Amino acid sequence: MSPDVPPALSVVVPAFDEAEVLPEFARRLRPVLDELTGQGLDGYEVLVVDDGSTDATPVVLARLRRDWPQLRVVRLRANAGHQAALSAGLARARGRDGVVTMDADLQDPPEVLPRLLAAGAAHDVVYAVREDRSVDSALKRVTAAAFYRLVRALGGRAPEQAGDYRYTGRVVVDTVLQLPEAHRVLRLVIPDLGFTSTTVGYVRGARGAGRTKYPLTRMLRLSLDAITGSSTAPLRLASLFGLGGALLTSLLLLYALVSFAVGSTVPGWTSTLAVVAGAGTLQLLCLGVLGEYVGRLYVQLQNRPTYLVAADSLEDGQTRT
Numbered sequence: 001m002s003p004d005v006p007p008a009l010s011v012v013v014p015a016f017d018e019a020e021v022l023p024e025f026a027r028r029l030r031p032v033l034d035e036l037t038g039q040g041l042d043g044y045e046v047l048v049v050d051d052g053s054t055d056a057t058p059v060v061l062a063r064l065r066r067d068w069p070q071l072r073v074v075r076l077r078a079n080a081g082h083q084a085a086l087s088a089g090l091a092r093a094r095g096r097d098g099v100v101t102m103d104a105d106l107q108d109p110p111e112v113l114p115r116l117l118a119a120g121a122a123h124d125v126v127y128a129v130r131e132d133r134s135v136d137s138a139l140k141r142v143t144a145a146a147f148y149r150l151v152r153a154l155g156g157r158a159p160e161q162a163g164d165y166r167y168t169g170r171v172v173v174d175t176v177l178q179l180p181e182a183h184r185v186l187r188l189v190i191p192d193l194g195f196t197s198t199t200v201g202y203v204r205g206a207r208g209a210g211r212t213k214y215p216l217t218r219m220l221r222l223s224l225d226a227i228t229g230s231s232t233a234p235l236r237l238a239s240l241f242g243l244g245g246a247l248l249t250s251l252l253l254l255y256a257l258v259s260f261a262v263g264s265t266v267p268g269w270t271s272t273l274a275v276v277a278g279a280g281t282l283q284l285l286c287l288g289v290l291g292e293y294v295g296r297l298y299v300q301l302q303n304r305p306t307y308l309v310a311a312d313s314l315e316d317g318q319t320r321t
Contacts, residue, residue: 007043007070009033009117010095014049014085015104019056020209022048022104026064026071029110033070036114042096047072048104049089052079083185086164090173090186098169101186106208107135108165115200116167124172124195128165131201157191159199166190241287249280 011033015022033044050057050073061073074092076085086101093099098120102108112128119126133141148160164187172195179189191197
């Protein structure tokens, strides 16, 4: 295929210090994609985003490119993080029909990819869901389950146990790229867009080589970005606390006035308490109102579409005539 003709499929793979596992990753992924090409896939590219690796990852990728013309490498100047590397890959992916995102550590088996594409023929998004995570540590399984429960409790739509291994149609990719969010967590942003979707289950594999790039500190940072980036619930909670505090201080003020009326207070106590409670009520009410406005401003800055039109019968009629 000519370099000027975009391939049908892009496979975006973020990689940070993955020199040890990349040869095995290529050995397993290439036959899968070549077989799909033989079955009618109109070209593909594997876009590896080197996320500022400090090991021999650039050298290994250069060596692999000599024998694999469909392999493309985008190197970031510094380590930007997993989600940022995914976004960089989506921004440069040329796949006409869609994009598959996956990690290079082989815990997301390349052999599942044909099932994602098959399901993608009828859906805009196909999530690869980890049905068996027995290779992960007990701590990681427990924290992952807690994370997904918290996300769903806050109103998120992400399928449980779905990471960043997924197929996204071209229209989904283009919509995501229009969003202005700087710290977007794609596994939560894409479900919230409301495109048609389905899931494909798989057994999570063991890491092919090297060490995990998601220690506890990074997992906590990802969780924080995910929660604050996908929901205004924390701001809404602050608003509720402010309004609740205002109610309590109002009751306290009422108690002070009643105590003064029945003469069960010492001189100066009622006025002091009234001033303190009144000021506290005003401050907490203002905090609640500000929380609501900040939440609305945050949603506005995210600029996520409030709706997406799937079809219009008038346009369909014009297309047919």
